[in-house]
Amino acid sequence: MQLVLIGMNHKTAPLEIRERLQLSCGEVDRTLPELMRLTEIREAICLSTCNRVEVISRVTDSEQAVAGLKSFIYGQGNLDIAEMERCLYIYRDLEAVRHLFRVTSSLDSMVMGEPQILGQMKEAYRTAVDHRTTGVLLNRLSHHAFLVAKRVRTETGIAGNAVSVSYAAVELAKKIFGNLKGKSVLLIGAGEMSELAARHLLRQGVGRIHIANRTYSRAEEMAALFQGTPVAFDRFPEVLPEVDIVIASTGAPGYILTKEMVATALRRKRDRLLFLIDIAVPRDIDPAAGEIENVYLYNIDHLQDVVDANREVRKTEAMKAEEIIAEEVTAFEKWFNALAVVPTIVALRGKMEGIVRGEMERSARWLGGLDAEERLRIEWLVASIVNKILHDPITGLKEESREKDEFQYVAAVQRLFKL
Amino acid sequence: MMGIALFKVALAVYLASAVVYGGSLWGRRVMPARFATGLMLAALVIHTSSFISRWFAEGMIPAIGLYDVLSFFAWVMAAAYLAMQLRTKTRVLGAFVSPVICAIMVIASVELGGKVGAxxxxxxxxxxxxxxxxxxxxxxxxxxxxxxxxxxxxxxxxxxxxxxxxxxxxxxxxxxxxxxxxxxxxxxxxxxxxxxxxxxxxxxxxxxxxxxxxxxxxxxxxxxxxxxxxxxxxxxxxxxxxxxxxxxxxxxxxxxxxxxxxxxxxxxxxxx
Structure with a gap:
């Protein structure tokens, strides 16, 4: 099928090399036309993210094309060739199809199952379409890859479980509060972890964020970032009755949120569910607070356990995903084989013969009045008209596809004659 | 006796939905529960038509006797549960509601038909x-x-x-x-x-x-x-x-x- 995929990812190439390979997202607009200038390349899509660079192309001559693509990439990166050689992988035909399916299904991602890659692949495809660098094969391949990604996502649990601590916390919050819209959050300690968790929560539509920090200016800074409210550190118990979720991450040596504080706050709280997340080491929240009814306390180890368990689940789900991909690669191969010149000609002839047979049968009553020889002559006449009509298109199809681009003609014939 | 036949069909569909809900718990997937909710809706529709046909046949609202009362009890449970599904997405709750409905329907069927104008x-x-x-x-x-x-x-x-x-x-x-x-x-x-x-x-x-x-x-x-x-x-x-x-x-x-x-x-x- 003369498909070549060349690329490197986070597993094969260190960050420095991926960085220096200047195929960064914005520059695909420039690289695509340059790629198409290589004589062996008929179609191309260029996917470039911070974790991977992949060029998928349909070529006329596999060996020459690989050499051309390689030198093209070396030219981009301005790098040592030997080093580059170690980082690159090359897949051909069905192997390339399989690799692309795995990439779009997020089996090849740094965090397996994360959905961003599908969006990035769609973007790359759209760019290629804008530059008219895709044709029958890559169009079909891309759409098929999107379909596979969707199947993998719905039929396996690969993307179902949180695999980061902050996301696990958000998932749990949803299992307590249902919808997080309008819920308010108190961050005690404005560290990196709590910032990440706050970002996740905001994306879920959390209403208000209060931020208490020992250094007040830092609380103000972060409050500005999230449009939250800064709170003086020693006054955070006062906002406790107003919040639904507390994330504690200070460097304090002892418990700063005691059981009594929580119990007092809960009595004044209208809505009596409280989710406490303690991601500080040493711990910030007295574990006894978790014993109070309708209070759910998770510390960093609990969340890490959830994440570890989810990672295991993803691994087993990945095996199911590989099976789906194997199936889909076969399906794609089947489609591709049907796209060849010879089966198309056979199908075209078959269709014409079918029409002739059908029409002869319809006129059987009228033909019955003729004698055997006359009937034979009519049959012969019809057959030769059909052959004459088909002669030029069929030889044309053979010649054109030998010289140029077989897919376009084959696909056109298949569509025009509804084969 | 159209009503009785419809009741039996409704019971069968309720049972099917309970089984599918069970499968949802077993396989830890929400997908079957969605399907089961659909089944329960179908069962409710059949159950409702069983009521109506019984109502017409008897000339009065069937609300006397073990059979009719329990059947109505199950009907309200199913209707209430499904109504809740419009507001909240608690599909898997059906795994707890549907067995109760089935049990009540089975008890009701002991006195199938019953006496209406007792x-x-x-x-x-x-x-x-x-x-x-x-x-x-x-x-x-x-x-x-x-x-x-x-x-x-x-x-x-x-x-x-x-x-x-x-x-x-x-x-x-x-x-x-x-x-x-x-x-x-x-x-x-x-x-x-x-x-x-x-x-x-x-x-x-x-x-x-x-x-x-x-x-x-x-x-x-x-x-x-x-x-x-x-x-x-x-x-x-x-x-x-x-x-x-x-x-x-x-x-x-x-x-x-x-x-x-x-x-x-x-x-x-x-x-x-």
Whole structure:
């Protein structure tokens, strides 16, 4: 099928090399036309993210094309060739199809199952379409890859479980509060972890964020970032009755949120569910607070356990995903084989013969009045008209596809004659 | 006997939906539960048409006798559960509601068809209103208890911080609490109206509102307990675990008392 995929990812190439390979997202607009200038390349899509660079192309001559693509990439990166050689992988035909399916299904991602890659692949495809660098094969391949990604996502649990601590916390919050819209959050300690968790929560539509920090200016800074409210550190118990979720991450040596504080706050709280997340080491929240009814306390180890368990689940789900991909690669191969010149000609002839047979049968009553020889002559006449009509298109199809681009003609014939 | 045939079909579809809900729990997937919810909706439609055809056949609302009353009880449970699905996404709750519906339908089918026009005394719209309202109230309490059981399980899962896939499968605590509350909130006034209708009817037919009948005592007890529960929720602010636990306890106690009463006491309510 003369498909070549060349690329490197986070597993094969260190960050420095991926960085220096200047195929960064914005520059695909420039690289695509340059790629198409290589004589062996008929179609191309260029996917470039911070974790991977992949060029998928349909070529006329596999060996020459690989050499051309390689030198093209070396030219981009301005790098040592030997080093580059170690980082690159090359897949051909069905192997390339399989690799692309795995990439779009997020089996090849740094965090397996994360959905961003599908969006990035769609973007790359759209760019290629804008530059008219895709044709029958890559169009079909891309759409098929999107379909596979969707199947993998719905039929396996690969993307179902949180695999980061902050996301696990958000998932749990949803299992307590249902919808997080309008819920308010108190961050005690404005560290990196709590910032990440706050970002996740905001994306879920959390209403208000209060931020208490020992250094007040830092609380103000972060409050500005999230449009939250800064709170003086020693006054955070006062906002406790107003919040639904507390994330504690200070460097304090002892418990700063005691059981009594929580119990007092809960009595004044209208809505009596409280989710406490303690991601500080040493711990910030007295574990006894978790014993109070309708209070759910998770510390960093609990969340890490959830994440570890989810990672295991993803691994087993990945095996199911590989099976789906194997199936889909076969399906794609089947489609591709049907796209060849010879089966198309056979199908075209078959269709014409079918029409002739059908029409002869319809006129059987009228033909019955003729004698055997006359009937034979009519049959012969019809057959030769059909052959004459088909002669030029069929030889044309053979010649054109030998010289140029077989897919376009084959696909056109298949569509025009509804084969 | 169209109604009976439709009832049997409805029972079969309810059973199928319970099995699929079970599969959802077993496989830890929400997908089958969605399908099962669809099945339950189909069962409800068939069940409804069974009612209507029975209504036309008998010329009155079928609300007398074990069969009709239990069948109506199951119908309200299914309708209430499905109505909740419009607001909250608690598909898997069906895994707890549908077995109860099936059990009640099976018990109902013991006296399949039953006697509708049992006694001329029991005719009249006041009596029908009494039965329909009381049963609706009690069926809503049954749904509240199912939500309560699930609440306690989910609360326990989150508290124990162990296994993730069940936590993910089960609905959120907030939704379950909301369903428990809504069923209580609507069930209580309906039960109250049902009791009032019954007592007015008793006054007309028997000459007195109250007769110290075992079923009457039971009903009053149920009313009192649910009044207490609703009061605790609305005024004291009970929520979550405590509310769930209590609604479950009250329902279990009442169900046991009902069975004991049926076994050991004679009652003027023996038509049910």
């Amino acid at each position: 006694s001329a005394m029991l005719k009249g719209s006041l009596f029908t209103a009494h039965v329909m309202l009381s049963i609706t109230g009690e069926a809503l309490f049954a749904v509240a208890s199912c939500a309560g059981i699930m609440y306690l399980l989910q609360d326990n899962l989150i508290r124990r911080k162990k296994e993730g896939s069940l936590i993910r499968l089960f609905p959120s605590l907030r939704d379950l609490d909301r369903i428990n509350y809504l069923c209580l909130f609507w069930g209580f006034p309906l039960l109250t109206l049902g009791i009032l209708a019954g007592s007015f009817w008793a006054r007309i037919v028997w000459g007195s509102h109250w007769q110290w009948d075992s079923k009457q005592v039971w009903t009053l007890l149920a009313w009192g307990l649910y009044a207490f529960l609703l009061h605790q929720r609305l005024v004291i602010g009970w929520q979550g675990r405590k509310a769930a636990r209590w609604s479950l306890m009250v329902f279990t106690a009442l169900a046991l008392l009902l069975i004991v009463g049926k076994l050991f006491f004679r009652t003027a309510h023996n038509f049910m």
